Amino acid sequence: MKITEVRAYPMFSKIDPPSWTAHEISDSASLILIEVRTDEGISGYGEVQGGPQKLICDLAATFGEVIAGMDPHGHIDIWEKLFSLTSPRPGGLGGWDGMPAPMPRTQRPQIMAAIGGIDIALWDIKGKATGLPVHKLLGGTADSVFTYATGGYYIEGNPITACADELGSFVANGFKAVKLKCGALSMADEVERIRATREAIGKDTLFMLDMNAPYGVDDCIQFAHAVEPFDIFWLEEPLHWHLQPADFVTLANNSPIPLAHCEREWHRFTVRDFIDSGSIRYVQFDSTRHAGFTESLRIAHYAEARGVQIAPHTAAHIHAPLVSAFGDAAFGAESHGSHERHPIQHDIYSGGAHFRDGRVHLSNEPGFGVEINWDAVEKYKA
Numbered sequence: 001m002k003i004t005e006v007r008a009y010p011m012f013s014k015i016d017p018p019s020w021t022a023h024e025i026s027d028s029a030s031l032i033l034i035e036v037r038t039d040e041g042i043s044g045y046g047e048v049q050g051g052p053q054k055l056i057c058d059l060a061a062t063f064g065e066v067i068a069g070m071d072p073h074g075h076i077d078i079w080e081k082l083f084s085l086t087s088p089r090p091g092g093l094g095g096w097d098g099m100p101a102p103m104p105r106t107q108r109p110q111i112m113a114a115i116g117g118i119d120i121a122l123w124d125i126k127g128k129a130t131g132l133p134v135h136k137l138l139g140g141t142a143d144s145v146f147t148y149a150t151g152g153y154y155i156e157g158n159p160i161t162a163c164a165d166e167l168g169s170f171v172a173n174g175f176k177a178v179k180l181k182c183g184a185l186s187m188a189d190e191v192e193r194i195r196a197t198r199e200a201i202g203k204d205t206l207f208m209l210d211m212n213a214p215y216g217v218d219d220c221i222q223f224a225h226a227v228e229p230f231d232i233f234w235l236e237e238p239l240h241w242h243l244q245p246a247d248f249v250t251l252a253n254n255s256p257i258p259l260a261h262c263e264r265e266w267h268r269f270t271v272r273d274f275i276d277s278g279s280i281r282y283v284q285f286d287s288t289r290h291a292g293f294t295e296s297l298r299i300a301h302y303a304e305a306r307g308v309q310i311a312p313h314t315a316a317h318i319h320a321p322l323v324s325a326f327g328d329a330a331f332g333a334e335s336h337g338s339h340e341r342h343p344i345q346h347d348i349y350s351g352g353a354h355f356r357d358g359r360v361h362l363s364n365e366p367g368f369g370v371e372i373n374w375d376a377v378e379k380y381k382a
C-alpha cells in the first residue's frame with residue numbers, strides 16, 4: 001500500500017455566548033480534518049486542533065508531497081521523515097536535495113500540528129487495513145475507559161458560582177469525575193467557586209482543577225493550601241507558561257495536591273524532563289495539537305515506566321484507545337461536559353468512541369471506528 005495524497009478540511013463554528021479560560025476567549029470551535037489517501041482505496045482520518053488553519057493546511061499539503069509513495073503502515077518512518085524537516089540536514093539548504101528546505105522556526109507549532117493530524121490518520125489506515133480497532137492494534141482489550149467532564153468556563157455576567165450548577169449537571173448525567181476551569185479571578189473568588197462546586201458535585205465525585213497557567217510558584221503554593229479542604233484530585237497546568245520542571249519540583253514539594261501537566265508540550269523531549277523531575281503525577285499530551293498518536297504512545301510508554309499516570313488531553317474519540325491499551329498505567333480520557341463545547345467534533349463523526357455512564361465506550365469497528373459526515377464538513381467549512 002502506498003500513500004497517494006493528503007487532504008485538509010478546515011472547519012469553524014461560532015459559539016454563543018463566548019466563554020473564557022483564565023487565559024483566552026473561546027468564542028468559536030475549529031478543527032481541521034486530515035485525510036490520508038492510499039492507492040488501495042483506504043483513506044484514514046485524523047484531526048488537528050490549532051491555527052492559523054491556512055498555514056496548517058498548507059503544511060499538510062506540503063507534507064503530503066513529501067510522504068507520497070511511502071507505505072502508510074510505516075508511521076515511525078513517516079514521523080521521523082517529517083520531523084527531520086524541522087532541523088538542518090546535509091544538502092538540505094534551499095531544498096536543493098529535492099526535499100523542502102528546513103522549515104521556519106516560527107512555524108513549529110503548526111508543523112507539529114500538521115504532523116499530528118497525518119499521523120493520527122495513519123493509525124486509522126492501519127486499523128482499516130487489518131480490520132482491527134486501534135485499541136486492539138495496541139494490545140488493549142478494555143472496551144470502555146474511565147472519563148471525566150471539563151467545564152466551568154467563565155461567561156461574562158454570570159454569577160461566579162454558576163460553575164457549581166454546571167458541574168453538578170455533569171454528575172447528574174453520569175460523570176464520576178469533573179474538572180473545573182479556574183485561575184481567572186482573585187484567589188478568594190476562586191476558592192468560593194471551588195467551595196460551591198464541591199458542594200454541588202457531592203463528596204464522592206473526583207474533582208480536578210484546570211488552571212491554565214495563572215500563578216508563580218509562591219502564589220500557587222498558597223492557592224494549593226487554600227483549596228486543599230475541598231479534596232482536589234489534581235492541579236492542572238498550575239504555573240506560568242515560562243516556568244520549567246525545576247519550578248514544578250518546588251511546587252510539588254510544597255503542595256498537598258498532585259500536579260498534572262504537559263498538554264502544551266510539543267514533543268516527548270520536553271515531556272521527558274517534566275516526568276524525570278518527579279514533579280508531576282499525571283502526564284497530559286494531545287495528539288491533535290502536537291505530533292500525533294505515535295508521539296503520544298512514546299510519551300505514554302515513558303510515563304508508565306516512570307510511574308506517572310497517563311491522562312491525555314481532550315479528543316476522547318482518539319485518545320480512549322490508547323487509554324484502553326495502558327490498563328492501570330492510564331488514569332482515563334477527557335470529555336466535554338456538553339456537546340455544545342465542540343459542535344464540529346460532535347457533528348462530523350458518526351460511530352467511534354462515545355460517552356455513557358461515566359465511561360467512554362470504544363468502537364470495535366476498524367481504525368478509530370468513525371465515519372465522516374461530509375455534509376457536516378461542508379456545513380462548517382472555514
Ligand SMILES: [Mg+2]
Nearest residue numbers: 210236237263
Ligand atoms: Mg488543561
